[in-house]
Amino acid sequence: MNHPQPYLVGLIGNGIGPSLTPALHMAEGRAQGLDYVYRTLDLGALGLAPEQVGEILRWARSLGYNGLNITHPCKQLVLRHLDDIDEVAATLGAVNTVVFEGGRAIGYNTDTTGFAHGFTEALPGAALDSVVLIGAGGAGTAVADALLRLGVGHLSVVDLDVDRATALAQELGGRHPLTRVDASSFDKLSVLLPGADGVVHATPTGMAEHPGIAFDAALLHPKLWVADIVYRPLDTALLRAARAAGCRTLDGGHMAVYQAVDAFALITGIAPDAARMTAHFRNLVA
Numbered sequence: 001m002n003h004p005q006p007y008l009v010g011l012i013g014n015g016i017g018p019s020l021t022p023a024l025h026m027a028e029g030r031a032q033g034l035d036y037v038y039r040t041l042d043l044g045a046l047g048l049a050p051e052q053v054g055e056i057l058r059w060a061r062s063l064g065y066n067g068l069n070i071t072h073p074c075k076q077l078v079l080r081h082l083d084d085i086d087e088v089a090a091t092l093g094a095v096n097t098v099v100f101e102g103g104r105a106i107g108y109n110t111d112t113t114g115f116a117h118g119f120t121e122a123l124p125g126a127a128l129d130s131v132v133l134i135g136a137g138g139a140g141t142a143v144a145d146a147l148l149r150l151g152v153g154h155l156s157v158v159d160l161d162v163d164r165a166t167a168l169a170q171e172l173g174g175r176h177p178l179t180r181v182d183a184s185s186f187d188k189l190s191v192l193l194p195g196a197d198g199v200v201h202a203t204p205t206g207m208a209e210h211p212g213i214a215f216d217a218a219l220l221h222p223k224l225w226v227a228d229i230v231y232r233p234l235d236t237a238l239l240r241a242a243r244a245a246g247c248r249t250l251d252g253g254h255m256a257v258y259q260a261v262d263a264f265a266l267i268t269g270i271a272p273d274a275a276r277m278t279a280h281f282r283n284l285v286a
């Protein structure tokens, strides 16, 4: 009897024990009738340095892995070990998914595509003329690129670290020369938010270990849509305040699920059931 090849997939990063991504992939694999194994390759637990990511990639390829997800701190380090990088990931300079195909390692960024897919699905028709991004770290960078690809007209990047916000705004402006992108200091939010269509929150504030809201909730108004990328918890203090102010909202679960949806599709070539993965994710988080 002919048995189809099992799928073997892994996640490389530090402190990835609590990640929900392995469970999400494996449950969808089972539901699709696939023999799908997803293993975490935790650098700390294995006593490996982030700089060894190229070596791990070579091993994974030789051991028959179909693909890998890559997370902190290897998303940039992995770049120079790839044979090819798709255009979105290349412009962003960060890869979170590697597919082994015909002896080649190809890099993608499904954080960016995942945010865009979740946004389009959950906030259809959202106005994009003027959007404020709060948080210019790794996740904020992926989200910013997605926002510009979605067609934002004017993006203001705000971070407590003004140099970081300025560097990101300059980088984005270089990549998307037709869009107005600028950096603002945190105290300018009181001027920016009243005239904005939407705000994306991409700092750790609101996570269980960093409770609270990153900015003054009195600045929320009903014409503003509010997207939070924090997903533990899903219903953050910011989203509660936004609903109370009459705003349309998007929680961080959409980005978390769609990065896995997009990675699953790239690795297997099979379209996953996004609604089923979403339901599974929300059960896991609850």
Ligand code: NAD
Pocket: 134, 135, 136, 137, 138, 139, 140, 158, 159, 160, 161, 164, 186, 202, 203, 204, 205, 207, 214, 215, 229, 230, 231, 232, 252, 253, 255, 256, 257, 259
């Ligand atoms: P990071 O540490 O790289 O960046 C965080 C940025 O926020 C830093 O630049 C910091 O200066 C800034 N910051 C912190 N507090 C601030 C405040 N009060 N006001 C303005 N700026 C502030 O972190 P990251 O990797 O970008 O992740 C940020 C958060 O995004 C995580 O904590 C996580 O909850 C969330 N995240 C969600 C997903 C998802 O799929 N939904 C994916 C990745 C990260």
